[in-house]
Amino acid sequence: MKISLNKQSILLLSVNGLFVLAGALSGTFLNVYLWKSRQDYSMIGWFTxxxxxxxxxxxxxxxxxxxxxxxxxxLRMGTAVTGLFYLLVLWAGKEAVNYIWPLGILLGTALGLFWLAFNVVYFEVTDAGNRDLFNGWVGLLGSVTGIAGPLLSGWIISRLEDDQGYRIIFTISLVIYGVSVLLSFFLKKRKAQGTYEWLEPFRRLGRQGDPWRAAVPGLFAQGLREGVFSFLIYLLVYVATTQESKLGQFSFITSAVGLGSFWLAGKWFKPGYRYKGMLIGSVLLVLVILPMLWQVSYSTLLIWGIGTSLFMPLYILPMVSAGFDLMGASASNVEKRVELVVLRELSLMAGRIAGTLVFIGVVSYSRTPSALTWVLVVLGCAPLLSWFYMRQLLNPRYRREGSK
Incomplete structure (x- = not known):
């Protein structure tokens, strides 16, 4: 049977694509913009x-x-407030580094609103059969925007004096966020169901035999890596080259590779491959970091970026799909899908904060290239932990028995 996406799924992908495009245009260079005002790794860490x-x-x-x-x-509020964040960055200019906490809280609130609503709607418009396909398209669109956005931004920034280029790309992002809000009105209003149970995410951890007790540490391990890699790699590319155009080139190359790998994964990666696929992907994600033990340069960072783009689908697609499949494993879980989306994000958040605190602790003691490299290597091994905790949930036999 051919697996396909319905119109609402395609529309949701479009909203997501615009949101990610705006983030690719400005978000890729946001930390560089702050770094140029104050060259402080800890400041970037606390902003995260x-x-x-x-x-x-x-x-x-x-x-x-x-x-x-x-x-x-x-979802609309999250998109609009993200636009407001960039408006305030434009207004603050170089003084933005003095408002790291309020700006970070505003951006986090905006992203929280958008991704909470997106994840719930995503669960409602997909099922276990087409979830890998949807995730493949999400990765594909992320790669396309990652190709176009940073390359265009880097080109604009490198050709204009002072901060004029940054002001232009932040303004373009504002417009795209506005278009995304308008497009979201074509998504069907979805019925509200049930009463929100505030403590349900925490109750899950206390229930013996609940599969979320395995999923939560797996998600925590995923967050360990994401928290630091989400900002440090791009920052290291800029520090190594001191050229925004090189950062745009880096993102262009790695996203182009990711475009192909996510397209292939969305087309061929089936639920039955998750167990072995995620293990292989996790090992390969660790191996591509090792060249940086010898030298942190544009070349070794590019090796890491290309390798990560190639192998990331093997790791991330099973992680995302398995978590959302748990939400549909029973009628009770479906009823509590919002609480379970919250549990998933809280687990990721805890991991991201823990990883970033490790980073801040290390750079407070030493800012040498070797210290930063070892942070990347240690936290880069986290995918293996994710697989270790999630391996039972990825096993085809477990999924068949759990669906009975």
Whole structure:
């Protein structure tokens, strides 16, 4: 039977694509923009932590709004507030580094609103049969925007004096966020169902035999890597080259590779391949970091970027799909899908904060290239931990028995 996506799934992908495009245009260079004002790794780390704290708290608090009221308004609000964040960065200019915490909290709140609503709607418009296909398309669109956005931004920034280029790309992002809000009105209003249970995410951890007790540490391990890699790699590319155009080139090359790998994964990667595929992907993601033990340069960073783009689908698709399959494993889980989306994000948030705190602790002691490299190597091994905790949930036999 041919697996396909319905119109609502395609529309949701379009909204997601515009949101990610705006982030690719400006978000890729946001930390570089802050770095040029104050060259402080710890400052960038605390900016990341402020975002994650706000994002996790927003998921938990806004869960009531999303479950009991209009989740589409939460999605639109998240998009609009993200645009507001870039408007404030434009207004603050170089003084933005003095407002790391309020700006980080605002951005985290905006992202929390958008991704909470997106994840719930994503669960509702997909099923276990087409979820890998949908995730493959999400990765594909992310790669396309990763090709176009940073390359265009790097080209604009490198050809204009002072901060004019940054102001232009932040403004373009504002417009795209506005278009994304308008497009979201074509998504169907989805019925609110049930009452939000504030403590359900925490109750799951105390239930013997609950599969979320395996999923949560797996997600925590995923967050360990994401928290630091989401900002440090791009920053290291800029530090190594001091050229925004090189950063755009780096993103162009790695995203072009990711375009092909996610397209192939979306087409051929089936649920039955998740167990072995994720293990192979996790090992390969660790191996591509090792060249940086000898030298952190544009070349070794590019080796890492290309390798990661090639092998990431093997790792991330099973992680995402297995987690959302748990939400549909029973009628009770489906009823509590909002609380389970919150649990998933809180687990990722805890991992991201823990990984970033490790990074801040290391750079507070030593800022040598070798210290930064070892942070990358140690946290880069986290995918193996994710597989270790998730391996039972990825096993085809477990999924067949769990669906009975």
């Amino acid at each position: 932590i402020s975002q994650q704290l706000a994002l996790g708290l927003t998921f938990w608090v806004a869960g009531k709004w999303v479950k009991e009221h209009n989740k589409m308004n939460a």
